[in-house]
Amino acid sequence: MLHLSIQDQANRVTEEALRQAARAAAPILQKAQAGEARYADSQGWLNVDQWAGDAWLSQIEEIADRIKKTCDAFVLIGVGGSNNAARSVIEALQDGGGCEIIYAGNTLSPHALNAMLRSLKGKDYAVDCIAKNFETLEPGSSFRILRQAMAERYSPEEAARRTICTGTYGSSLEALCKREGYTFVPFPTDVGGRYSAFSFVGLLPMAVAGIDIRALVRGGREMALQLHRADAEDNLALRYAVLRNLYHRQGYALEMLACFEPQFRWFFKWWTQLFAESEGKDGKGIFPVAAEYSEELHAVGQYLQDGAPLMFETFLDVASPTDHLVIQPDGKQDFFDYLNGKDFWDINRAAFDATVTAHSQKMPCVILQMDAVDAYHFGQLFYFFQFACYLSGEILGINPFDQPGVEAYKKWMFQALGK
Numbered sequence: 522m523l524h525l526s527i528q529d530q531a532n533r534v535t536e537e538a539l540r541q542a543a544r545a546a547a548p549i550l551q552k553a554q555a556g557e558a559r560y561a562d563s564q565g566w567l568n569v570d571q572w573a574g575d576a577w578l579s580q581i582e583e584i585a586d587r588i589k590k591t592c593d594a595f596v597l598i599g600v601g602g603s604n605n606a607a608r609s610v611i612e613a614l615q616d617g618g619g620c621e622i623i624y625a626g627n628t629l630s631p632h633a634l635n636a637m638l639r640s641l642k643g644k645d646y647a648v649d650c651i652a653k654n655f656e657t658l659e660p661g662s663s664f665r666i667l668r669q670a671m672a673e674r675y676s677p678e679e680a681a682r683r684t685i686c687t688g689t690y691g692s693s694l695e696a697l698c699k700r701e702g703y704t705f706v707p708f709p710t711d712v713g714g715r716y717s718a719f720s721f722v723g724l725l726p727m728a729v730a731g732i733d734i735r736a737l738v739r740g741g742r743e744m745a746l747q748l749h750r751a752d753a754e755d756n757l758a759l760r761y762a763v764l765r766n767l768y769h770r771q772g773y774a775l776e777m778l779a780c781f782e783p784q785f786r787w788f789f790k791w792w793t794q795l796f797a798e799s800e801g802k803d804g805k806g807i808f809p810v811a812a813e814y815s816e817e818l819h820a821v822g823q824y825l826q827d828g829a830p831l832m833f834e835t836f837l838d839v840a841s842p843t844d845h846l847v848i849q850p851d852g853k854q855d856f857f858d859y860l861n862g863k864d865f866w867d868i869n870r871a872a873f874d875a876t877v878t879a880h881s882q883k884m885p886c887v888i889l890q891m892d893a894v895d896a897y898h899f900g901q902l903f904y905f906f907q908f909a910c911y912l913s914g915e916i917l918g919i920n921p922f923d924q925p926g927v928e929a930y931k932k933w934m935f936q937a938l939g940k
Contacts, residue, residue: 522747523901524890525757527764528881534767540754542763547753549915553908554749563922565711565720566907569742572709572720578735581721584685584704585728589620592683593644595729596637596667598626599651599722600659601798602714603687605791606723610737610899611730613784619731625667626650626660634663638670647683651722653708655694658934678702687721713922715795718903733896740900748908758905761887762912768833768885769807769917775832777825779812781873782839784894786813792906799910799921806917815872825880833885836877841893842866 527534556567565571588595597604604627611622623646625637648671650664671680681702688694688708698705706721717723719741724734748758765776778792789811800806810832812821825834846865850858860868880886891898914921 522892523744523757523905525761526888526890528877528886528888529884530882531885533771533885534764539760539764539767542767543753543756543759546759546763546912546916549912550753550756550759553911553915560920560922562711563713563716565709566716566718567745569719569738569745569904572707572712573724573738573741577721578724578738580706581724581728581734584706585619585725588647588729589731591645592620592647594623594641594646595620595726596623596625596641596646596648597651597726598648598660598663598667600627600657601794602717603651603653603660603722604726605715605787605794606718606903607726607730609785609788609791610723610727610732610896612787613894613899614732614896615730617731620646620729622726622730626652626663629659629662634666638666641670647685649685649687649725650694651687651708652694653689653710653714655688655692655697658931658938685725687725713924715791715798716907716922718791718907719900727896737896737900737903740897741904742900744901744904745908748905758909759912761889761905762909762916764887765807765833765835765913766916773807773831773833773885775808775810777810777812777832777834778837779814779817779834780837781814781869781876782837782843782894783813784843785837788837788899788902789813791903795906795910796913798924798927800914800917800919802919802923802926805919807913814876815869818872818876822876826883830884833887834880835887835889836873838873838888838890839892839894840890843894 556564597607604624608622608624615622621644623637623640625634625648628634648664648667650660652660655661668680668684671683674680675683684701684703685706686694686698686703687706688698689710690707695705697703706725708722709717709720712720714722719738724738727737728734748756751757753759776796778789793809793811796807796809801808825832844866848860848863848865850861877886877888891901911921
């Protein structure tokens with residue numbers, strides 16, 4: 522399970538102040554635990570089994586098994602919430618037991634798109650166009666060039682068998698599937714993209730990559746049970762949501778998510794989108810940023826230690842070793858003999874502890890510890906942060922499920938393109 526602790530040498534928020542604020546936010550928690558009618562079109566994720574129950578998982582696994590038997594690669598066409606959850610898990614955990622996953626639909630760069638097409642040369646592949654709203658330019662344009670590439674390699678019937686679309690019922694994407702004979706699977710209408718990890722959107726690409734999606738869903742389900750049963754003072758998600766808002770009121774406008782494990786590199790993107798798109802509205806919001814340590818200690822570490830006091834820092838910590846590598850003496854005088862016999866896990870841990878000690882002298886630091894880096898704990902993280910984001914947005918006084926600002930640039934872009 523997950524554990525939350527605070528490291529702040531200035532004691533800016535005491536345990537009693539946190540408990541008092543959590544008690545004051547109890548009505549928000551109770552509404553969230555029950556589900557709110559005003560958000561009914563956005564809360565299909567609140568019950569994990571609604572879109573990731575056993576029947577859905579069996580269907581996902583059946584499609585994934587068919588793809589793995591006939592394909593070397595699988596192209597995930599999606600942008601933002603349509604690919605971030607899947608990519609964060611696949612890039613962290615894939616061990617060669619499934620198809621190679623290739624990403625498209627997340628850029629308009631011709632250089633990147635040509636590189637993606639070149640990576641498919643000589644491979645048998647299938648594609649999955651994930652688009653809740655099949656008007657978004659990035660996935661729509663990538664899907665077109667990939668359909669053309671498939672037409673050059675496969676017969677029309679074979680190309681259709683290798684094409685999957687994840688969209689909403691009644692959409693133009695579903696109509697395209699019916700006309701062309703593509704496989705159509707649901708993008709839940711009551712789940713926004715950034716909350717879609719426990720659905721076909723996130724789970725099908727993970728399953729094709731060989732990820733244990735049942736373990737991931739079990740982690741999410743058990744975290745949901747914990748958060749829906751716990752009262753205000755002991756509710757992990759509410760404590761985190763309250764804490765980040767208390768720091769915000771003290772003038773900390775940014776939250777930095779940091780970790781000493783590069784396996785979380787793509788999870789950072791998922792987390793950043795979740796909080797930026799959910800909270801950044803009405804002139805409000807805590808700006809989410811991320812740092813991959815120890816590398817970025819040699820970059821942003823300077824600013825964190827001596828720069829303007831703009832942010833608080835949340836550390837993702839892993840309790841159990843992810844791997845082992847011991848440094849052996851080599852008989853050469855390089856002045857690193859103090860490392861002889863030490864495991865890199867312990868060296869990395871020393872760097873983590875030292876960083877928390879140093880940074881907590883300057884800013885509030887929060888530690889969210891998980892037991893291991895595996896599918897089960899990714900499921901826990903997804904649900905924890907989704908529920909906490911919901912609560913945090915409510916405390917902040919905004920709608921955590923809409924994203925009106927995302928549409929602002931599209932009007933000008935479509936006008937320039939002649940739509």
